[in-house]
Amino acid sequence: MxxxxxxxxxxxxxxxxxxxxxxxxxxxxxxxxxxxxxxxxxxxILSAVAKAQQVLLERETSKTYITPQGVQGFIDGMLSLILGDKSPVMLADRVAAVQAPGGCGSLRILAELLTRVNKDTKVWVSDPTWANHIPLIGNAGLAIETYPYFDKASASIRFDAMLDALKKVEKGDVVLLHGCCHNPTGADLTHEQWQAVMEVAKEREFLPFVDIAYQGFGDGIEEDAYGVRLLCENLPEVIIAASCSKNFGLYRERVGLAAIVTADTKTKSIAQAQIQNVARGIYSMPPSYGGALVDIILSDVALKQEWQSEVNExxxxxxxxxxxxxxxxxxxxxxxxxxxxxxxxxxxxxxxxxxxxxxxxxxxxxxxxxxxxxxxxxxxxxxxxxxxxxxxxxxxxx
Ligand SMILES: Cc1ncc(COP(=O)(O)O)c(C=O)c1O
Structure with a gap:
């Protein structure tokens, strides 16, 4: 057939x-x-990861399923890595999140969640963007549009054109932004440019969708989260797909995080149940191994320091x-x-x-x-x- x-x-x-x-x-x-x-x-294999594997080997006593949302320590560790230790949206209990199979898995389940909200949602991606964004988001059934981003002739961001395009985006549309280390261009927004994007998002009421797959590879682990934190601290809703493939070197283990910053705690619990239900209908629950390793690294002071210096290196x-x-x-x-x-x-x-x-x-x-x-x-x-x-x-x- x-x-x-x-x-x-x-x-x-x-x-x-x-x-x-x-x-x-x-x-x-x-x-x-x-x-x-x-x-x-x-x-x-990063040395912090190799050590975490040893810890896991001794610690793990079963291969039974983990919970649908994934390893809770992984989720908490990743959220503080991305949003900061004292993140206001975390303190306000406004963030739903699940462990997912890689950044790709996170992008896909978030796209599926968006179709549940409104199947006619438009997702605006940068021109150019990472080629896999198109099938990951488009195959969920969402329409894809592009906003200008990079000018090859001057090798720089077309920021005025980008902003003009974003000013025409409609309420409820989604705008995909690369948290740092833009793939494919390597050209990132400045702090002032992030601020301007945030203000347009507030004015136009579009939903920022931040893909952060290279945290720590640009200016630093904290520094690279500047844009995503700014959006989360100033807007009612943001969605985030994060990957541990590059900064933890866990490519084949398929580990990432899908997070949904919501307007209030009540909506957070709706989003939490919905994203888990989306995942249930695709792969049921996430693989455990990579998330368990990241959890071990981020919850141990010495291992975390070792990992940070490997990322810096x-x-x-x-x-x-x-x-x-x-x-x-x-x-x-x-x-x-x-x-x-x-x-x-x-x-x-x-x-x-x-x-x-x-x-x-x-x-x-x-x-x-x-x-x-x-x-x-x-x-x-x-x-x-x-x-x-x-x-x-x-x-x-x-
Ligand atoms: C921009 C971007 N987003 C997400 C990903 C997802 O990576 P993975 O699914 O391997 O975690 C990648 C990987 O190359 C990427 O470049």
Whole structure:
């Protein structure tokens, strides 16, 4: 019966990985897939996570189901990480939340919840946004619109155009915002810009939907939560999808948090029951393992400190690589100013070169990244940055 379905073309990122694997050049460079890599090109288990695994091994006595909302310690720990220790919305008991299978699972169940509120809800996403936002939200049945976000020619945020678009968003519409380390551009809002977005949200009465998947990879664990905290402290309702894939390195364990900040405690209990009911109809209850590890880390002072310093180390490494790349590009005579790469945050940067130039990087220099020109900064290393910069200069100067 499945022959009636169309043959799908391969996912561009997976196609890129396959092409990279087949390339026999010993100096090939993979800047495609979005996972953190160390200097050796590995994605290691964080040492705080390895220790938490030992604790869990001794502590866990059963594999029976966990509760539908997930590990409560995980939920509490994540909420204080995202919203702050003394979050007014937490103190006011206005936040419903569940553990979910990754940031993706969180995005999806929140999108399903929105369809329950109003199936005609429009969700506005940045142009560009992370490609998977479209199916995760669109397949729940919601209409997707875009607001202007990034200008490739000037390598900067089109903030006036963004704000103009948001001023036309209707009451009850949803606006998806990247909490930090915008994927794919690496271009984040300033504090003043967050303030302006918050004021428009208040005026237009749209619902902000914050996707925070890289907390700690931009300016710091606390600093990266600036925007989401500002919205939560000033608006009646906000929804949040958080991921532990990158900052805890727990990719395959599938752990994230879906949170709903509501106007009052009564609505919170409605939202709590509804989001659990949404999850029940999709995967019943979340996997336990990753959440249990995060709970152990966040509730132990020493392990939390160790985790924080590992996040700081990852962030600093990516910052160093950014500035090294910018310096090398200028040293080798690039006819374009790439200093904007230093201002971009997190794991990704848009190099703002054309798809043809990206293809040349691949075919002539074995440097692999997606056509949009998004690179995974963590894929660069001290040993390949020279090759990468020389390849770029040869492609853009020709
Ligand atoms: C912007 C953004 N949101 C959410 C996610 C979800 O990640 P995961 O489902 O692996 O936790 C990602 C992962 O790449 C992402 O880049």
């Amino acid at each position: 499945f022959e009636v379905l169309p043959q799908l073309s391969p996912d561009p990122i997976l196609g890129l990985s396959a092409a990279f694997k087949q390339d026999t050049n010993p100096n090939k460079i993979d800047l495609g897939v979005g996972v953190y890599k160390d200097e050796q090109g590995n994605t290691p 990852m962030r600093n490494r990516m910052r160093t690589l950014r500035s090294l790349l910018v310096d090398k590009l200028s040293e080798y005579g690039a006819q374009k100013d790439f200093s904007f790469v230093n201002q971009q945050k997190g794991m990704f940067s848009f190099l703002c070169i054309s798809p043809e130039q990206v293809q040349k990087m691949r075919s002539e220099h074995s440097v692999y990244f997606v056509d949009s020109s998004r690179v995974n900064i963590a894929g660069i290393s001290l040993s390949n940055v020279d090759d990468m910069a020389k390849a770029m200069v040869s492609v853009i100067n020709s």
